[in-house]
Amino acid sequence: VELRAAINAAVRANVALYPVDSRGLQAVVPGGDASQSSSGGIAAFSGRGVRQQFDSLFQSQDTINTLATDTGGRAFTDTNDFGEAFAQVIEDTSAYYLLGYASTNDTADGRYRRITVRLKRPDLRVEHREGYYAPLDFAHAGRRDREAQLEAQMDAAVSSTDLPLSVAAGWFRVAPDRFYVPVSVAVPGSAVPVTGNRVSLDVLGRVRDERGQVVGRVRDTVQVPRESTGGLAARQVLYQSAVTLPPGRFSLKVVVRENTTGEMGSFEAPVVVPDLSAAPVKMSSITFGTQLREVDRRDDQSPLRQDGVELLPSLTHVVSRQQRMYFLYEVYDAGLTEAARPELTTSLAFYRGRVKVFETPVLVRTDVDATDRGATRFRIEVDAAGLEPGLYTCQVNVIDEATGRFVFPRLAIYVR
Missing domain, CATH: 2.60.40.3880 (Immunoglobulin-like)
Structure with missing residues (x-):
């Protein structure tokens, strides 16, 4: 999911990636190199053992090759001449054509769509990005994609307001240096569509300290009972959870997504847990x-x-x-x-x-x-x-x- 998102962002920004394997020229040595101890016995010197070493090397280079190929760039591996990479970047970016088109396939399924560019002149060769990922709407998103959407909104610098919500927190002492912090999230019922008498909301929350470290986390799915969906527009959906924190200043951010249309909203607020000792x-x-x-x-x-x-x-x-x-x-x-x-x-x-x-x-x-x-x-x-x-x-x-x-x-x- 992360690799696809990186490639899609680069393609949409018209950025070609030219990754360089800084390890330089790689040689496969039976039994392994000096970076780790060799395994015992003669198995490492068999054809199967050497093949596994080659597979491991290729897998370590697979990601940068994919980044380069899918964005229209080129990966530089197994070479100690890094100057070649910079020369290639300068040559490729000094003269190029920028072509655009509108696809007739408007299905937002998030699948990879290949692009083929052909030339009429046989004496010329064209280099171009191989394709792009289609937009992904909520209906076609799988479980991993939906979790990635929540995480992306959690890390976004600008809060989403498509789904309105409000958040509040309190504090109750449970030990001299620990506090029970109840977290309440409210979503107006009028903003939540009811489909088939079912309402489902995903909730993701994080608490960060002044250093930006995550010190508390909430992840839950709220199912509104069927008998409670009637007249929901005049009420609100209330979700409650809690974290345990020491005295200090914190930042609380909550992301909520309703699972009918996939609309999301986020709310960020400071949380101050006082030091009651004095x-x-x-x-x-x-x-x-x-x-x-x-x-x-x-x-x-x-x-x-x-x-x-x-x-x-x-x-x-x-x-x-x-x-x-x-x-x-x-x-x-x-x-x-x-x-x-x-x-x-x-x-x-x-x-x-x-x-x-x-x-x-x-x-x-x-x-x-x-x-x-x-x-x-x-x-x-x-x-x-x-x-x-x-x-x-x-x-x-x-x-x-x-x-x-x-x-x-x-x-x-x-x-x-």
Whole structure:
């Protein structure tokens, strides 16, 4: 797949390749050369052994020969005169004809199509590229080609917007230097065609650190249940996964392809996992959502799951007045009172501009929910019917009464 893509790119850019085998003149020595130890016995000196050595040499030169032949160039192998290669390039590029034509075969099957150029004069010889690869549409693409398309979009410098999507990530501490980072991907249902009551999406995600190294990867295929495809245009397809990261700055890129037409979209966003070691109040990110779903109680490893119920994050923070709002967050390593237990108080305050229009009752917690992580969990429910339509700033008030320390993170919410 990689070789075909390289040849196709060169042909479309009208580039002829003249590769040179820098090993120079090659000689096949029975038993091998001095670059490796010889095998024992006399088998290496048989006709079969020497033939295998020749086959290995030809295979090592096969790729550069293919690159040269299929792009209209010439490969230089088994020679120590590298000047010949440069002279040939200068001669070939000093005088040439550029011919073009439109093919009547519009099938985008990705197959190799040969080109033949004939001359009427028998005393002349023509050198030209042997052919080209036809365009490849999604319907004709095989599994390897489809994976290559996802990888190509992942490495592309410019994001694709054919399929709209949004991505969000949070963080929850699972160890002093490790964080559970939930990744949520949302695709508008109106952008996903439904064929035969089936919807399938391919998801590829990568997390890179500041050095550009891949430190997290997501690859999955999302199948929307048949009973959920009705009315999909008015909803969204939500996919959730997670990676584990240390504190630091990262870049998250997600590519999504819908598998009916092959349209793709990508989304790239920074992810900052804080170092909580010096924080006055060690607190997770705030996850906001409007939907809960039941899950297996035995699978509560995700911080978004508690007592058999999982909070589905809202990426847009847009809520209707008929919905209920859920806020989930954790506090770690809270201070201890004289009674040797934590005392955390929290509330939510909603502001329009600088005016506070609503505040929830103060919630007090004096226990630890996850002792292995030192985490006290909060999940607060608010009825959006009590808020007028408009844009709000929600301030999450968290006070550690044992230490007198506090934190007031904020997030924007739009009520319609």
